[in-house]
Amino acid sequence: MDDLPRPLIIEILSRLNDSTDIARCRLASKTLDSLSREVRFINLQCSFERYTKSRSPETNITPFKTIFKKLISNSMIVESVSVGVEKTLRGISFDDIEEESDDLYLTDGNFVSEWLPRVSGALRSISISDFWIQSCWRRSEILSLISSYCHNLLELELRNAWLSVDGLNPMPMLTSLTLEFVRLDDEDLNKVNKCFPSLQVLNLIGVGGLKDPRIHLLHLRTCQWTVSNAPLSLTIVAPSLVKLKLKCGKPKSLVIETPLLSDFHLSLDKASNFVVKEFHNLNSLQLESTDLCSIIQKFQPGRTIKYxxxxxxKWAQALEMTKFSLKGLFDVFPNLSSLTLGPGAWSETEIGFHAGVLEIGNGMEMLKEISVRLVLHDIEITLSFILYVLEKCINLTDCGIAYPP
Structure with a gap:
């Protein structure tokens, strides 16, 4: 090992994604102990096994936070920090823990203050996945701390926490933000819009507490937003956005102003006031809804959509059908070259075919690709419908049929 060039050893150590493995290497030799300090990332995750051992009175185990702080203190320069609990710990119930425990409360302001100032100057990326049972009833000031110390931070990910925006300072360098299973209020999201003006990537997954959320970011390019509750209204104003994945249940009002959007994935049940400005660049669209026909009609006829x-x-298939129509689909999207029908949409069209009321129109003649995920109810009807569709797709070059799991 001592004969290897130092840069090569550092490169090998940098390819170990788990900092626990790097810590073990430090015990192997003085050379590894010295060079491991030059690795510029820390990735430490608490496993279910470690958590269980830490709860046993018969096991003497070093506290998780202590190990993390030691890794920080032994590192020369840290550009990326990822610390958290593994997903398996999400199954732990409140009955299984001590109410006041904070050994895995990783967004705790006191804990973060102990390690963040030392490494903040070089940090480019922070990812913290907290232990929800210990964090959900404590409001964390971690955003304020990060904005105070990390002036060069580019990427931030926070999961399983109740976040406060009190004292949050502008972070003009931040370009990527992920908040997953966190608690915020509307005014908190407004401050996020204000303090992170340069965001190009925004992921809001299961963010609770929002009633009338609004995203207004001028430089945003990619957004994934899964709304966990049922807001009264939901608004996205993002003039530079090109890719949007939105899942929002039953908002009473949905306003989307994203003129450069080219890739749009929309999943919702119903929206009584659904306003979509005309998309001049939309190329790929994915729609999932219990009211599919009505949602399609909300779109202005778009000749740019190819996919x-x-x-x-699935659960809607047993309810009243939404009268999904292929003719209505091609009336709104006449220039499709690729069409994918999920099992619910396929079942509705197959029922219309069997009842003799199916209307297709001329749109299928333009298709180059068609893919279906079907549910078999009557094999003879299904085969007849498949043949009927293939006869209509006279320019087809690719066809795929699959059964959903």
Whole structure:
């Protein structure tokens, strides 16, 4: 080992994604102990096994936070920090823990203050996945701390926490933000819009507490937003956005102003006031709704859309059909070259075919690709419908048929 060039050893150590493995290497030799300090990232995750051992009175185990702080203190320069609990710990119930425990409360302001100032100057990326049972009833000031110390931070990910925006300072360098299973209020999201003006990537997954959320970011390019509750209204104003994945249940009002959007994935049940400005650049669209026909009609006829994927949720298939129509689909999207029908959408069209009321129109003649995920109810009807569709697709070059799991 001592004969290897130092840069090569550092490169090998940098390819170990788990900092626990790097810590073990430090015990192997003085050379590894010295060079491991030059690795510029820390990735430490608490496993279910470690958590269980830490709860046993018969096991003497070093506290998780202590190990993390030691890794920080032994590092020369840290550009990326990822610390958290593994997903398996999400199954732990409140009955299984001590109410006041904070050994895995990783967004704790006191804990973060102990390690963040030392490494903040070089940090480019922070990812913290907290232990929800310990963090959900404590409001964390971690955003304020990060904005105070990390002036060069580019990427930030926070999961499983109740976040406060009190004292949050502008972070003009931040370009990527992920908030997953966190608690915020509307005014908190407004401050996020204000303090992170340069965001190009925004992921809001299961963010609770929002009633009338609004995203207004001028430089945003990619957004994934899964709304966990049922807001009264939901607004996205993002003039530079090109890719949007939105899942929002039943908002009473949905306003989307994204003129450069080219890739759009929309999943919702119903929206009584659904306003979509005309998309001049939309190329790929994926729609999932229990009211698929009505949602399609909300779109202005778009000749730019070439790739379309439509479906109704599985549970909706047992309810009243939404009268999904292929003719109505091609009336709105006449220039499709690729069409994917999920099992719900396929079932509705197959029922219309069997009842003799199916209307297709001329749109299918333009298709180059068609893919279906079907549910078999009557094999003879299904085969007849498949043959009927193939006869209509006279320019087809690719066809795929699959059964959903």
């Amino acid at each position: 379309l994927n439509v479906d109704t949720p």
